[in-house]
Amino acid sequence: xxxxxxxxxxxxxxxxxxxxxxxxxxxxxxxxxxxxxxxxxxxxxxxxxxxxxxxxxxxxxxxxxxxxxxxxxxxxxxxxxxxxxxxxxxxxxxxxxxxxxxxxxxxxxxxxxxxxxxxxxxxxxxxxxxxxxxxxxxxxxxxxxxxxxxxxxxxxxxxxxxxxxxxxxxxxxxxxxxxxxxxxxxxxx
Numbered sequence: 485x486x487x488x489x490x491x492x493x494x495x496x497x498x499x500x501x502x503x504x505x506x507x508x509x510x511x512x513x514x515x516x517x518x519x520x521x522x523x524x525x526x527x528x529x530x531x532x533x534x535x536x537x538x539x540x541x542x543x544x545x546x547x548x549x550x551x552x553x554x555x556x557x558x559x560x561x562x563x564x565x566x567x568x569x570x571x572x573x574x575x576x577x578x579x580x581x582x583x584x585x586x587x588x589x590x591x592x593x594x595x596x597x598x599x600x601x602x603x604x605x606x607x608x609x610x611x612x613x614x615x616x617x618x619x620x621x622x623x624x625x626x627x628x629x630x631x632x633x634x635x636x637x638x639x640x641x642x643x644x645x646x647x648x649x650x651x652x653x654x655x656x657x658x659x660x661x662x663x664x665x666x667x668x669x670x671x672x673x
Contacts, residue, residue: 485563485564485565485566485590485593486509486511486564486565486593486670486673487565487566487568487585487590487591487592487593488505488511488565488566488567488568488592488593488594488595488596488670489568489571489572489581489592489594489595489596489644489649490502490505490567490568490569490596490598491595491596491597491598491640491644492597492598492599492600492655493600493602493605493630493633493634493637494605494609494626494629494630494633495600495604495605495606495608495609495612495626496598496599496600496605496655497598497600497608497655497659497662498515498569498570498598499515499517499518499569500659501596501598501659501662501663501666502515502567502569504659504663504666505567505663505666505670506567508667509564509565509670510563510564511563511564511565511566511567512560512563512564512565512566512567513566513567513569514553514556514557514566514567514568514569514571515569515570516544516549516552516553516568516569516570516571517569517570518569519552519556520534520538520544520552523552524538530548530552533548534548538620539619539620539625540625540628541620541624541625541626541627541628541629541631541632542628542632543573543574543632543636546574546576546577546580549571549577550577550580550584553571553581553584554584557584557585557588561588565593568581568592572640573633573636573637573640574636574637574640575639575640575643578640578643578644592644592647592649593649593673594649594651594669594670594673595640595644595649595650595651596651596653596666596669596670597641597644597650597651597652597653598653598655598662599652599653599654599655600655600656601656602630604656605626605630606623606626606627606630609621609626610622610623610626651669653665653666653669
């Protein structure tokens with residue numbers, strides 16, 4: 485199985501690049517953000533709980549995310565692999581992901597990290613908010629989300645470098661150029 489963690493700060497292009505990876509490599513795409521937004525829209529218990537965290541720019545607790553992902557993984561056992569988009573975001577989540585995958589006879593193949601300058605991230609997210617109307621794409625929430633990323637998520641970089649799985653990708657330029665750089669990394673696995 486080809487299991488890719490697409491990694492980067494909010495606004496780095498994880499969703500856009502995941503869609504391209506999904507199509508080219510026939511992978512199943514799990515976006516924790518999309519799954520959580522669907523839960524919120526459907527007003528499930530998970531959605532109501534998650535909404536309280538997301539509206540403040542905070543991370544949803546690990547236990548909720550891990551339970552959700554285990555169910556999604558088990559529902560897609562026949563896929564060629566999975567793109568994890570927005571997960572893991574903390575070291576405990578990375579450990580839990582490894583345990584979940586190992587229990588299913590597989591592991592993370594690579595962590596593809598989209599590296600983008602903070603000013604560009606803010607600009608991209610503000611533009612996305614204007615286009616999509618997403619309430620979490622306002623300046624205050626964006627700054628909070630970037631602070632959370634820098635404090636809680638970026639430490640995963642060293643974790644995955646130590647495992648030899650971290651693949652840093654220059655995330656600036658055209659979508660096609662960035663995808664070309666990602667494809668080169670995937671082809672080398």
